[in-house]
């Protein structure tokens with residue numbers, strides 16, 4: 001089967017390999033960090049949690065990608081407000 005289903009119990013203990021160590025969520029055939037939004041591949045049903053193999057999020061691996069950023073970073077990044 002091409003479906004790379006990750007066991008829910010396994011997914012629950014996986015974390016981003018960067019300094020944020022944030023939980024990951026399943027997105028299609030990849031895992032996405034809930035903090036930095038970096039994308040990690042799943043090969044043969046095995047999550048590849050290596051920084052070298054990851055696709056960095058918008059602010060880089062280990063750096064918050066928007067909504068979950070601390071208040072200070074959110075204020076600095078909120079250029080839409082007057």
Ligand SMILES: [Zn+2]
Pocket residue numbers: 016017018020021022033034035036037038061062063
């Ligand atoms: Zn992360």
